[in-house]
Amino acid sequence: MKSSALFLQGMRSGIPVVFGYIPVGIAYGVSALEAGFSPFETILMSCMVYSGSGQVLGVSMTAQHAGLTAIFIATFLINFRYFIMSACIFSRLPGLSNVGRIIAAWFVVDETFAIFTTAPNRLAKLSFLAGIISLTYSSWVLGAVIGVAAHAVLPTWISAGLGIALYALFIAIVIPGCRRNGRILIMVLCCAMCCCGLSLVMDGSWAIVVSTLLCAAVGALFIKDGAATSPADSSDSVKEVQ
Secondary structure: OOHHHHHHHHHHHHHHHHHHHHHHHHHHHHHHHHOOOOHHHHHHHHHHOOOHHHHHHHHHHHHOOOOHHHHHHHHHHHOOHHHHHHHHHHOOOOOOOHHHHHHHHOOOOHHHHHHHHOOOHHHOOHHHHHHHHHHHHHHHHHHHHHHHHHHOOOOHHHHHHHHHHHHHHHHHHHHHHHHHOHHHHHHHHHHHHHHHHHOOOOOHHHHHHHHHHHHHHHHHHHOOHHHOOOHHHHOOOOOOOO
16 A cells, blocks of 8 residues: 555544544643633643643643642653553554654554554554544644634633533543453542542642552552553543643
8 A cells, every 4th residue: 555545544544533632622722721821832732742631731730830840740650651652553663763763752642552553454554653643633733723712702601611621531531441440440549539638738739749659559569451441442532632
């Protein structure tokens, strides 16, 4: 198959993701403005930080007046999975140069990983990956742009409702794993209670970081590999994205 045909096939494979990315991107754009970001900063963040969960976390922690160090650590932890995802993708692209790997890794998100790693071997080419990335990335940025533009004309109560949609994004990420494995549900509940307890004795942003580290360490001992979300399952829910 020619490179152009592979590229178009990649774009077609990414179409379902667009229908999830744009609404969440709009919600992110509105919430970022509500948190004090300027329109330029909101769109720039969407362009440079291609991670829906990372952007949502950064916006929510900024709204809570968290420090840069806490935001950096929390974002690093929540996006650590991309190291593993990138390695899996590049195992199917053995001829890709180191520079190409660095560039491509920046665009690796849950949806990119799910689509590419489950594609037939005949499609596992760089052109196919580029097609997926070009459509999904542009749709995420477009969602943020629409959110910024819509914020000026939307009633206040609608803007507030879109802000709640960002929390729904995190719930959508967590619920599938909890339904498949009771241990994951227990760890999520323990992490939530730990965060609430720690927030009584320390800054809320650091409570998120500490509770995440503690519960992730405990979860690594008790949750088997089989409980992890499979690529096919990952494609069923919208996540940065981001």
